[in-house]
Amino acid sequence: xxxxxxxxxxxxxxxxxxxxxxxxxxxxxxxxxxxxxxxxxxxxxxxxxxxxxxxxxxxxxxxxxxxxxxxxxxxxxxxxxxxxxxxxxxxxxxxxxxxxxxxxxxxxxxxxxxxxxxxxxxxxxxxxxxxxxxxxxxxxxxxxxxxxxxxxxxxxxxxxxxxxxxxxxxxxxxxxxxxxxxxxxxxxxxxxxxxxxxxxxxxxxxxxxxxxxxxxxxxxxxxxxxxxxxxxxxxxxxxxxxxxxxxxxxxxxxxxxxxxxxxxxxxxxxxxxxxxxxxxxxxxxxxxxxxxxxxxxxxxxxxxxxxxxxxxxxxxxxxxxxxxxxxxxxxxxxxxxxxxxxxxxxxxxxxxxxxxxxxxxxxxxxxxxxxxxxxxxxxxxxxxxxxxxxxxxxxxxxxxxxxxxxxxxxxxxxxxxxxxxxxxxxxxxxxxxxxxxxxxxxxxxxxxxxxxxxxxxxxxxxxxxxxxxxxxxxxxxxxxxxxxxxxxxxx
Numbered sequence: 178x179x180x181x182x183x184x185x186x187x188x189x190x191x192x193x194x195x196x197x198x199x200x201x202x203x204x205x206x207x208x209x210x211x212x213x214x215x216x217x218x219x220x221x222x223x224x225x226x227x228x229x230x231x232x233x234x235x236x237x238x239x240x241x242x243x244x245x246x247x248x249x250x251x252x253x254x255x256x257x258x259x260x261x262x263x264x265x266x267x268x269x270x271x272x273x274x275x276x277x278x279x280x281x282x283x284x285x286x287x288x289x290x291x292x293x294x295x296x297x298x299x300x301x302x303x304x305x306x307x308x309x310x311x312x313x314x315x316x317x318x319x320x321x322x323x324x325x326x327x328x329x330x331x332x333x334x335x336x337x338x339x340x341x342x343x344x345x346x347x348x349x350x351x352x353x354x355x356x357x358x359x360x361x362x363x364x365x366x367x368x369x370x371x372x373x374x375x376x377x378x379x380x381x382x383x384x385x386x387x388x389x390x391x392x393x394x395x396x397x398x399x400x401x402x403x404x405x406x407x408x409x410x411x412x413x414x415x416x417x418x419x420x421x422x423x424x425x426x427x428x429x430x431x432x433x434x435x436x437x438x439x440x441x442x443x444x445x446x447x448x449x450x451x452x453x454x455x456x457x458x459x460x461x462x463x464x465x466x467x468x469x470x471x472x473x474x475x476x477x478x479x480x481x482x483x484x485x486x487x488x489x490x491x492x493x494x495x496x497x498x499x500x501x502x503x504x505x506x507x508x509x510x511x512x513x514x515x516x517x518x519x520x521x522x523x524x525x526x527x528x529x530x531x532x533x534x535x536x537x538x539x540x541x542x543x544x545x546x547x548x549x550x551x552x553x554x555x556x557x558x559x560x561x562x563x564x565x566x567x568x569x570x571x572x573x574x575x576x577x578x579x580x581x582x583x584x585x586x587x588x589x590x591x592x593x594x595x596x597x598x599x600x601x602x603x604x605x606x607x608x609x610x611x612x613x614x615x616x617x618x619x620x621x622x623x624x625x626x627x628x629x630x631x632x633x634x635x636x637x638x639x640x641x642x643x644x645x646x647x648x649x650x651x652x653x654x655x656x657x658x659x660x661x662x663x664x665x666x667x668x
Contacts, residue, residue: 186646189637202634205324206622210277212323213297216316223275223299228262230255230279235596236589240283242292245662255281258615260531261600263300264572268608275299277618291619291631292643296567300613306557306571309612310334310501313559313567317499325625330497334559338504343467347383347475349502352563354494355482359383359474360448363464367438371461375418380461383474386449387456387481389490393426393433396454400424403484412477420477421459425451456481468509479563499561505529507536507554508586524588530556532582533600534570542578549586559616564624569614576604 184192193199217223234241234254244253256262259278266274278298286292297316301309314334321327335353342351345358363371363382371382389396400422403409413419426433434442434457445451458481460474485491511527526549528534536542537553544552555571573579580601583589594601619631632638639645659665 186640189647193636199633202622202626202628203636205626206618206634209320209324209622209625210618212320213316214275214277216319217275217299217312221273221312221315223273224271225276226266226271226274227276228256228259228266228278232256232262233596235261236593242281242283245664247661247663249663257282258296259298260533261597263298263613264533264600264608264611265603267300267302267572267611268603268606272302273299274613278615286639286641286643291635291639293639294631295618297616297618297621298613299615300611302609302611304610304612306503306555306569306612309569309614310557310559313614313616317559320621320625321497327497330499334499334501336501336503339502339506340466340504342502343472343475347467347472347478348563349470349505350558350560350563350565351475351500352479352494353498353500354496354562355478357385357387357478357482359385359478362437362441362444363461365438365441365444367436367441370421370436370438374421374459375415375461377417377461377463379464380417381464382459382461383472384445384449384457384459385474385478386445386451387458387478387485387491388452388454389456389485390454391452393424393428393454395490396424396456399485399488399490400456402488403481406484408480408484412473412480415460415473417463417473418461420474423457423459425453425455425457427453468506494562497561499559502558502560503556504537504553505556505558506550507534507541507552507556508549510550524586526550527587528582529554530568530570532587533572533579535573545582545586555612557614559614561624564620565617566621566624567614567616569612571610571612574604574608574610576601579604 182195184195193203214225218225231244231253232255234243234252239257241254241257244255246252258280259276263274276298278296279293280296281293283292284290299312301312314332318330321330339349342349344361345351347359360383361381362384363380366382371380374382389399404413423434423436431439431442432446432451434445437445445457449455449457451457458474458477460477462472462474482491486493506529508526509529510525535555536545537555541552556568557570558568559566573582580594583594583597619635622634623629623631626634628634637645637647644650654664
């Protein structure tokens with residue numbers, strides 16, 4: 178058999194048999210899982226406890242997979258995560274829980290998403306955010322030391338707030354290896370320039386530098402090729418204005434950045450340490466705090482770096498840059514469309530992560546009645562090289578606060594709140610302060626091995642349409658199966 182034989186998904190068994198790298202990835206994953214269990218259970222006192230896979234439908238944030246029963250009108254739901262069960266364990270006197278958990282979400286698929294996936298799930302009673310982060314840092318250091326032969330990871334990873342990450346990198350999962358920090362400069366730009374970069378009357382204007390080449394002509398050729406490529410279309414069609422692109426060239430008046438005006442040009446030269454051939458990118462956006470996971474300039478930063486690396490103008494970044502992103506918004510504006518997954522409320526906002534996340538401080542708790550969108554969450558994401566490895570938070574331990582958020586902030590219906598009655602009753606019976614986290618095991622293994630997709634580290638992954646082409650699932654239900662489960666297909 179030829180070494181470069183490509184196996185279709187229908188022949189996954191032959192691919193595993195013939196591709197050593199795939200077999201090695203599966204063995205590596207097995208060894209990683211064993212190390213994680215040992216570190217958590219033997220070194221940190223966690224108990225591995227299995228939670229049910231046949232759960233109930235509750236509006237946590239994503240669409241669920243439903244499992245009909247033979248009792249008319251009744252169905253289970255496969256868990257999006259063990260979140261509610263592990264909080265119940267905290268109220269049951271279990272001090273430290275962990276599980277290599279299978280999770281299910283019926284959502285749009287990308288290279289780093291599967292409809293069923295595995296996460297390293299844990300929860301700690303009488304614990305703060307820092308306690309959880311310290312445990313995870315210990316796990317990561319051991320994994321890198323024993324499986325990648327990298328013994329010198331820092332004892333404590335960097336911390337960065339969500340606001341700082343969005344301001345500096347335009348992303349809540351920044352790749353810190355790339356540099357190219359963003360700076361706000363609208364206050365020093367000529368009015369004429371602000372008017373030309375977009376239709377916004379009072380925009381926030383951000384700028385960054387990417388050192389493409391020492392030769393301005395080579396940088397100019399790169400920019401021309403990039404702007405003609407399909408990857409540039411979302412940025413060109415930005416309704417808030419196209420990016421302004423400039424090339425630093427000492428042979429030109431004000432080195433090619435004269436449209437900025439003397440004050441801004443001088444500031445940029447000093448702040449960005451500009452040199453010949455540097456690419457300077459300007460972008461306007463609404464002058465409000467960013468929401469979501471990225472900004473247009475943050476996305477353009479990544480796209481330009483990727484294109485420059487592909488053109489061999491920039492080297493591929495190396496090393497491992499870990500950081501914790503903290504202090505996320507507790508709530509996020511959302512669509513009230515009934516077709517949108519979410520927490521099932523009608524308030525026009527949703528919990529940024531899930532409705533069990535605690536406010537960051539007493540001050541944030543006090544903001545809930547008057548200005549919930551300004552409240553910060555006691556949430557933390559672990560980010561490595563631009564990839565979110567996982568996220569966690571301190572949880573709400575007070576039943577009254579939990580129910581207030583569901584009813585008054587998210588405006589869930591009485592029926593939806595009753596879906597969480599089991600959790601509210603546990604909290605009302607007394608529950609210690611607790612915090613936890615979930616790391617995506619598929620993603621963790623892929624990053625450690627340098628694989629582009631989690632499909633490369635899963636034995637039998639689903640396709641981009643959620644299909645297992647080896648066994649031909651999902652399958653069409655027969656008339657007999659429909660009758661057994663009292664189902665009828667709607668035309």
